[in-house]
Amino acid sequence: RYDLGGEAQRFADSFALEQPVHPIPQTVKFSEALSTARRQFKFLVVYLHSPHHQDTPQFLRDTLCTPAMKEFIDDHFLFWMGSILNPEAYTVSVRVRACGFPYLAVMTTAVEDGSPYPTVCDANEGLAPPEAMMQWLTQILENQGPELVAQRADQEQRDMDRRIREEQEEAFREGLLQDQRREQQREEEERRAREERER
Numbered sequence: 001r002y003d004l005g006g007e008a009q010r011f012a013d014s015f016a017l018e019q020p021v022h023p024i025p026q027t028v029k030f031s032e033a034l035s036t037a038r039r040q041f042k043f044l045v046v047y048l049h050s051p052h053h054q055d056t057p058q059f060l061r062d063t064l065c066t067p068a069m070k071e072f073i074d075d076h077f078l079f080w081m082g083s084i085l086n087p088e089a090y091t092v093s094v095r096v097r098a099c100g101f102p103y104l105a106v107m108t109t110a111v112e113d114g115s116p117y118p119t120v121c122d123a124n125e126g127l128a129p130p131e132a133m134m135q136w137l138t139q140i141l142e143n144q145g146p147e148l149v150a151q152r153a154d155q156e157q158r159d160m161d162r163r164i165r166e167e168q169e170e171a172f173r174e175g176l177l178q179d180q181r182r183e184q185q186r187e188e189e190e191r192r193a194r195e196e197r198e199r
Helices: 004-018 030-040 056-064 067-076 087-095 130-198
Strands: 044-049 078-083 103-112 115-125
Touching (some): 004 078, 030 044, 030 078, 030 087, 056 130, 078 087, 103 130, 115 130
Antiparallel strands (some): 044 103
């Protein structure tokens, strides 16, 4: 059986040999990276690597693999990448309908009828200078980030409600135990009193 998680790690290792400076990737399956981004209330930046495309070297050298872009993506996003020559990244490219390369997308997890599903917020196909790319990413954060902030607030409220409920249930259980102990103590005292009278 093909190891998709291993695929991500192998590609990251080979990529790092050629591009020492690059955003820190999630070296897990694509679905796991999306789940992690969802749990952390972050967008997932997805880079689909086309090794034979003529614009790939320039895009890596001048845009994606620059110190400024690395810092910006690491600070504000999670990052996943894969080569379209590999099965999983190719499947992702089909799913997101990637037509041009280099391909960079910002993804999140939407929820419909209680079921989460991946969705592309926006995508960039082709060359772009780092300033334009960071401006594009900043606009996504500003325009769609508040939705993630609202989701985080909702989750924190649910977590707080759960903690309060658990504390109340624990206090109720503790109160029952104390009542039972008091009842057992009273019954024991009554038993001893009866025994004393019967002597």
